[in-house]
Ligand code: HEM
């Protein structure tokens with residue numbers, strides 16, 4: 001189960017990045033053209049939201065079964081940059097990113113003006129993506145996949 005979830009989390013990460021990129025580019029396009037926010041735009045935003053939500057649930061489970069997660073938490077491990085990334089920085093930053101992305105989607109659904117709705121996706125997904133990129137375990141990721 002551990003290995004399966006580890007690989008799933010590793011491959012799903014590509015979909016997360018791709019989905020967020022498609023959502024953000026669509027939002028920039030709609031904003032620049034100043035057009036109304038159509039249902040197809042909401043579906044594009046879902047391409048960023050759904051893999052991200054799935055990923056965080058899988059990450060949460062991994063945190064409790066991976067030897068790199070909760071099991072490794074200790075004062076000594078916190079002094080090691082790589083251990084600290086898995087114990088604290090990666091999970092915390094990702095959860096903040098997921099919350100921001102969800103707020104961006106939710107606002108885009110509620111707002112009335114097309115421009116404001118595209119801006120909501122652009123700004124919240126954009127900050128979420130930057131946070132995600134800042135705390136990915138890049139080296140381990142490329143070694144596995
Ligand atoms: C298998 C995991 C999950 C999948 C596939 C998933 C999928 C989705 C989808 C498709 C939406 C958009 C619904 C809409 O159009 O209104 C959504 C929204 C949302 N989800 Fe998830 N989700 C998952 C897990 C979670 C979990 C565990 C939480 C919270 C603990 C969560 C919190 C939310 C919230 C707050 C929204 C925002 C609703 C809104 O304001 O539009 N999701 N999710």
Ligand code: HEM
Nearest residue numbers: 010013055056059060062063066068069091094140141144
């Ligand atoms: C939605 C954003 C997230 C993305 C894009 C993401 C991405 C990744 C990637 C690329 C790896 C490296 C996988 C590998 O070694 O090949 C990883 C590992 C890991 N992630 Fe996430 N993650 C996310 C959210 C989370 C969350 C919310 C948690 C925990 C609460 C979490 C916990 C972990 C753990 C424990 C590992 C190490 C797994 C192991 O190799 O034993 N992740 N993540």
